[in-house]
Amino acid sequence: MLTSEAVKKFALECGADIVGIGSMDRFEGAPKECDPRYIFPDAKAIIGLGFRIHRGLLRGIEEGTYFAGYPAMGYANINDVFAPMVLRLVGNFIEDHGYEAVLYQNTSVRLGCNVGKPVAEGMPKPDVFLHFRIAAFICGMGEIGYSKLFLTPQFGPRQRFAFIITDAPLEPDPLFEGGLCDRCMLCAEECPAGAISKTKTVKVKVAGREIEWGELDETKCAAVYQVGTPRCSPFLDEKSEQFISQLIEGKTKMSAGEAFSQAKSLVAYSRNAWESYHHPSAICGGMGCIRACMVHLESQGKLKNKFHSPFRRRKPWWYSPPWV
Numbered sequence: 001m002l003t004s005e006a007v008k009k010f011a012l013e014c015g016a017d018i019v020g021i022g023s024m025d026r027f028e029g030a031p032k033e034c035d036p037r038y039i040f041p042d043a044k045a046i047i048g049l050g051f052r053i054h055r056g057l058l059r060g061i062e063e064g065t066y067f068a069g070y071p072a073m074g075y076a077n078i079n080d081v082f083a084p085m086v087l088r089l090v091g092n093f094i095e096d097h098g099y100e101a102v103l104y105q106n107t108s109v110r111l112g113c114n115v116g117k118p119v120a121e122g123m124p125k126p127d128v129f130l131h132f133r134i135a136a137f138i139c140g141m142g143e144i145g146y147s148k149l150f151l152t153p154q155f156g157p158r159q160r161f162a163f164i165i166t167d168a169p170l171e172p173d174p175l176f177e178g179g180l181c182d183r184c185m186l187c188a189e190e191c192p193a194g195a196i197s198k199t200k201t202v203k204v205k206v207a208g209r210e211i212e213w214g215e216l217d218e219t220k221c222a223a224v225y226q227v228g229t230p231r232c233s234p235f236l237d238e239k240s241e242q243f244i245s246q247l248i249e250g251k252t253k254m255s256a257g258e259a260f261s262q263a264k265s266l267v268a269y270s271r272n273a274w275e276s277y278h279h280p281s282a283i284c285g286g287m288g289c290i291r292a293c294m295v296h297l298e299s300q301g302k303l304k305n306k307f308h309s310p311f312r313r314r315k316p317w318w319y320s321p322p323w324v
C-alpha cells in the first residue's frame, strides 16, 4: 500500500525541498479552466513539490553586479531542468506502485492555456491551467502573502513548485494555519513598478478558507519584472527607459502580454536572456515581492532556512543610481 509518508520521503530523497499533499475535493468551486479534476477525473490526490530558490541567486542583483544567476538558475533551471527530473522520479515511484502519475511542470503559461477548443460540451478549453499558488495552498505547504506570492515557513517567498495529480489514495496534509504574512506592506512599498495595490485586494475562497491578496497590476509587473525600471536596471537605454516610465506612470495602456513583449523587444539583455533560457530576465529581482518580503520575514525569525548573516548588508544601490 502506497502511503503519503513513503511518497514524501522518496520525493525529498530525490531533491524536492518541500512536499505537501492535498485532496481533490479542495478544488471544489475552482473555475473549470483551472480545475485539475478535468485533467484526471479519477484523481484522488495532488502532490506539491517545492524547490528552493537559493538566497545567493538574489545576491548579484542585490549588489547590482550579476543579474543572470537568478533567472537562469532560480527560474529556468528549476522549472525546466531540476523540477522535471524530480517529477519524473517521483512519477516512476508512484506508477511502480500501480497508480497513475500526471506530472505537471511549470510550463503551461508559456505554452498558452485555455486557448484550444473544448473537446465536448461542458468541458474547459485545453490546456487546463493549474493555479500553482492555489494548488500549493491546497497541499498545505504555506499561504499566499499580500504580495500574491506563495510563502512557506521554510523559505518565505523563495521557491517554485511542480505537481503530480494521482489516483493513489494518499492521505492529505492539513491546510497551513497561516501567520507568515503580517501585512507589513513592504512588498507594495518596494515594488519598483508600483504594481501591488496598497488598498485594493482580491479575495477567493479555497477549501472553505478565504484568501486575500493585494491587487496586482499585471501589465506593470510583466514589463518591470522582466526589464526593471530606471531605478533598478542597469540595462535600459533612453528608449526603453521612456517606455517603462510611461507604463508605470499609467500613461501607456496595454495588456500584460503586450507589455511583456514590448519590454523584451526594447532591451537587448532581456531578448538574449529569453533566447538563452526561455524565461524572463527578471531584472527587478522581485525587489518588493521577494527580496523586501524575505528580508522582513527573516528579520522576524519566521523562516526555517537560517543564515549566519542577514541578506541586506549594505545600503541598496538602487537608491542612488547615477542616471537619476
Ligand code: SF4
Residues within 6 Å of the ligand: 145, 146, 147, 148, 180, 181, 182, 183, 184, 185, 186, 187, 188, 292, 293, 294, 296
Ligand atoms: S512583504 Fe511579505 S509579509 Fe509583508 S505584506 Fe508583503 S507578502 Fe506580507
Ligand code: SF4
Residues within 6 Å of the ligand: 190, 191, 192, 193, 194, 195, 196, 220, 221, 222, 224, 225, 284, 285, 286, 287, 288, 289, 290
Ligand atoms: S516581480 Fe517586481 S514588478 Fe512584479 S510585483 Fe514583484 S517587485 Fe513588483
